[in-house]
Amino acid sequence: MTQVCLTATALAILIVMALALTRAVLGPSVYDRALAVNMFGTKTVLLISVIDFLGGRQEFLDISLAYALINFISVIAMLKFYRYADLHRTDETSASNEEATPT
Amino acid sequence: MIIVDLLSGICLIAGSIVGLIGAVGVLRFPDFFSRLHPAGITDTLCASLVLFGLILQAAEFTVVAKLLLILFFLLFTTPSATLALAKTAVQGGCTLPNDKGAHD
DSSP states (O other), X not given: OHHHHHHHHHHHHHHHHHHHHHHHHHOSSHHHHHHHHHHHHHHHXXXXXXXXXXXXXXXXXXXXXXXXXXXXXXXXXHHHHHHHSOTTOOHHHHHHTTTTSOO | OHHXXXXXXXXXXXXXXXXXXXXXXXXXOSSHXXXXXXXXXXXHHHHHHHHHHHHHHXXXXXXXXXXXXHHHHHHHHHHHHHXXXXXXXXXXXXXXSSSOSOOO
């Protein structure tokens, strides 16, 4: 029964990932795509954890842990790049240049 | 042990259903700020339920610790990413369909 539940969960997460990918392809604005990619990354972490229990391999949890952090960093970096068109910019420089370079 | 297995299965299936509802909402809602709502809410509950169902099946302490760490990170990073996304969209000029860009 446990294996059946795990398999059903893995299949449901795969369907969720397919729907999120559809929204990422269809999305009219870049924010819709960022939202869908963030959701896709979260579901990837869950899928790797479920596969760990399906296959009985302990190493997959470490990969899942690293992926959770990489996903957050990548979404924040992409949003910052879209907002400022520059990853090096900080809050002090953005406050002084706010009127000079409207984004 | 059969009760723990049953509880774990219930948590896993409930997490899957919540995730599917959120994915359908993200796909079908009309504008961006409506889509933030199912994505932001169901990500947290789906991750919590699935990871709690996995914790109930874990045999060793290190596995439980790693799963709790993953849950801890997801519970902090997913709402932060949603908030950053919403703030970036508002500052970048993404408006509601009926709102003619007049948010001051």
